[in-house]
Amino acid sequence: MSAMEVTRMNGENKALCRRVVDCINSRQLDEGAALHAPFYVYQGPGMQFRGPEGWRQLVTMYLNAFPDMVLQIDDVIAEGDKVALRFTAKGTHRGELAGINGTGRPVTVPCISVMRFANGKIIEEYEVFDNLGLFQSIGRMPALTAEV
Template sequence: MSDYKALVQEMFRAIAAGGDVDAAVDRYLAEDFVEHEEIPGMDNTRDTPRQLFTMMQTAISDFHVDVHDLIQEGDKVVARVSFVGTHTDEFMGIPARGNPVSINAIDVLQFRGDQCVAHWGVMDMADALAQMGAGPPA
């Protein structure tokens, strides 16, 4: 059995390294990748995480991913993570206020070989938006 937990760690480091999101997505997500998490204004292909992480890197300076837990069962990994940084540019229409932000998420990632083929996830966007000053504290 492959160590998909190590691959998930590697993938999150590559995506959040402030480097090339396109290269990371092309390396870790299969061409036929399916995004099952509904994100407003985005589709269900590997372009969805490409757009989301590009937006996060742009809007959140010192962006990084804190991986709290990884659990592997067969070809799937469950990850409890936080997308962390400082809100320094517009994010989903919310103007920057310089607030620290930590977007908590639970992700289920399915693999085939050394690439992710599907993702199901839940991000705590209500809390994230509140941290950015766009809503009441969660």
């Protein structure tokens, strides 16, 4: 593959990654699901989802818990068939999440997702985020304090 082809592929994959975020922010889940391959696999903290419908279930779970959720892209890096996305999720905890009813508390959660692409679709996604900070924000866990 020539350098020009790699540059083009990197740009296309980054644009697709941004489009997924746009679909979440605009609640266009049908369009977002269509950007994922039938054999797509998501791996996140304690979670695994498969296929476009699995992606929709994942996003719906978070939108039900945080109806005003917005994802803000902080950084996008592409290399070959992979894109690393650093983003911040912000919202208000109004619905159930992991057995915890809505608290009305605001959350800001830093996240990193690495996606792999093939034939213009997302085929794999590995995501990490500040789970501890999320649960501290909604009052499920006490905040850590440093003693000097």
